[in-house]
Amino acid sequence: MGKMRVSSTFVAIIFMVNYLVGCTNNNEVYNNVEEIKIGVTVYKEDDKFISTITNNILELAKKKEKEENVKITIDILDAKENLANQCNQVDKFILNNYDVICVNIVDRTSAATIIDKAKSSNTPIIFFNREPVEEDMRRWKDVYYVGAEAEKSGELQGSLIIDKYTSDKSEIDKNGDGKIQYVMLEGEHGHQDTAIRTEYSIKTIVQNGIEVEKLADDTANWEFAQAKSKMTGWIKEFGSEIEVVFSNNDDMALGAIEALKEAEINNVIVVGVDGVTEALEAVKNDEMLGTVISNSIAQAEGIFNIAYSKATNGDLSDVEGLEGKYIKTKHIKIDKNNVDVYLK
Ligand code: BGC
Ligand code: CA
Numbered sequence: 001m002g003k004m005r006v007s008s009t010f011v012a013i014i015f016m017v018n019y020l021v022g023c024t025n026n027n028e029v030y031n032n033v034e035e036i037k038i039g040v041t042v043y044k045e046d047d048k049f050i051s052t053i054t055n056n057i058l059e060l061a062k063k064k065e066k067e068e069n070v071k072i073t074i075d076i077l078d079a080k081e082n083l084a085n086q087c088n089q090v091d092k093f094i095l096n097n098y099d100v101i102c103v104n105i106v107d108r109t110s111a112a113t114i115i116d117k118a119k120s121s122n123t124p125i126i127f128f129n130r131e132p133v134e135e136d137m138r139r140w141k142d143v144y145y146v147g148a149e150a151e152k153s154g155e156l157q158g159s160l161i162i163d164k165y166t167s168d169k170s171e172i173d174k175n176g177d178g179k180i181q182y183v184m185l186e187g188e189h190g191h192q193d194t195a196i197r198t199e200y201s202i203k204t205i206v207q208n209g210i211e212v213e214k215l216a217d218d219t220a221n222w223e224f225a226q227a228k229s230k231m232t233g234w235i236k237e238f239g240s241e242i243e244v245v246f247s248n249n250d251d252m253a254l255g256a257i258e259a260l261k262e263a264e265i266n267n268v269i270v271v272g273v274d275g276v277t278e279a280l281e282a283v284k285n286d287e288m289l290g291t292v293i294s295n296s297i298a299q300a301e302g303i304f305n306i307a308y309s310k311a312t313n314g315d316l317s318d319v320e321g322l323e324g325k326y327i328k329t330k331h332i333k334i335d336k337n338n339v340d341v342y343l344k
Helices: 002-024 026-032 048-068 083-095 112-120 150-167 192-207 224-241 250-262 277-284 296-311 339-343
Strands: 035-042 071-078 100-103 125-128 143-148 179-186 211-219 244-247 269-271 290-294 326-329 331-335
Touching (some): 035 048, 048 296, 083 100, 143 296, 150 192, 150 290, 150 331, 179 192, 179 250, 192 244, 211 224, 224 250, 250 277
Parallel strands (some): 100 125, 244 269
16 A cells, blocks of 8 residues: 555656646757657649648758757648548548648538547647638637638739739720620639639729629639630630630639640730749740739748647747638739749
8 A cells, every 4th residue: 555655646746747847848848849740631732832832841841850850750641632532541640640630621611520530639630721611610629720811812813904904904905895804714613712712803803993794704623724625615715805814823824824825815814823933934924914922831831830839839829820720821912023023
């Protein structure tokens, strides 16, 4: 009995010491972490914008490893547009004791199952780019979202057209009827950015007193090839009637530009969103009027900072831009005037 009492007192002392260290000296606890493991699953690996985010996360991890002398493992898995795959990947991360899981979810309306898995294993979860519905975000305290202010991207895209209309009206309104005849290449249906960008780009233009006429709109699922084929069809259907191509992202805008080149048309105005390098080059070469940078560096930083803090000391108070459970990054409007600054 005596022995028992001694050992439980000993355990209690160890516990107290740990507790006090934890309370009084965060650095000590933090420095004790030797390795952290972050699991990332993306809806589709060859999405240009998503791969810029994941590459940035890898860079940030490399830098942090050196600065803090901690081993950081980041595993990035491709769900190949299949939610069941993605759920299995989350299970695998949980089974292998990953500290944090980051999810670019295949279907943003189906986050509940994944959140519940994270909750029951007490693994913090960070969604990015594809925003779960609010109701799901409330299912557990350790659920976060990092993305961009979608409304703003649409507004800035619209304002690229307003700028051009104001400075060189005849270069946009080629038939001089006082209206902008346009086609709209939409992203994947169900993605928050698709509906919001489509709505806000046009709304911004109309609110500025410029009339528009939609010739056609359709989804090309964020993809270059699908956009190129849609645009080829529209060129056949509408020919020189098309004055502006609005695209919900750059990759589809680049697909439309390819179709225009093949049809040897060079007076149609194209605008995109994302700010991927190929699009910035197209702006520089006058193939594209402009784009809107969705800050993939800031988004990667947001994801990585939450993940790192959660995996080490758990303290999110230093995470820049975090409001409640959300980080929403700002956009930058790009046209010929400022593209050089961002091409570097
Ligand atoms: C980007 C697209 C990307 C999509 C993937 C959007 O925010 O603009 O380029 O394909 O996210 O979810
Ligand atoms: Ca016109």
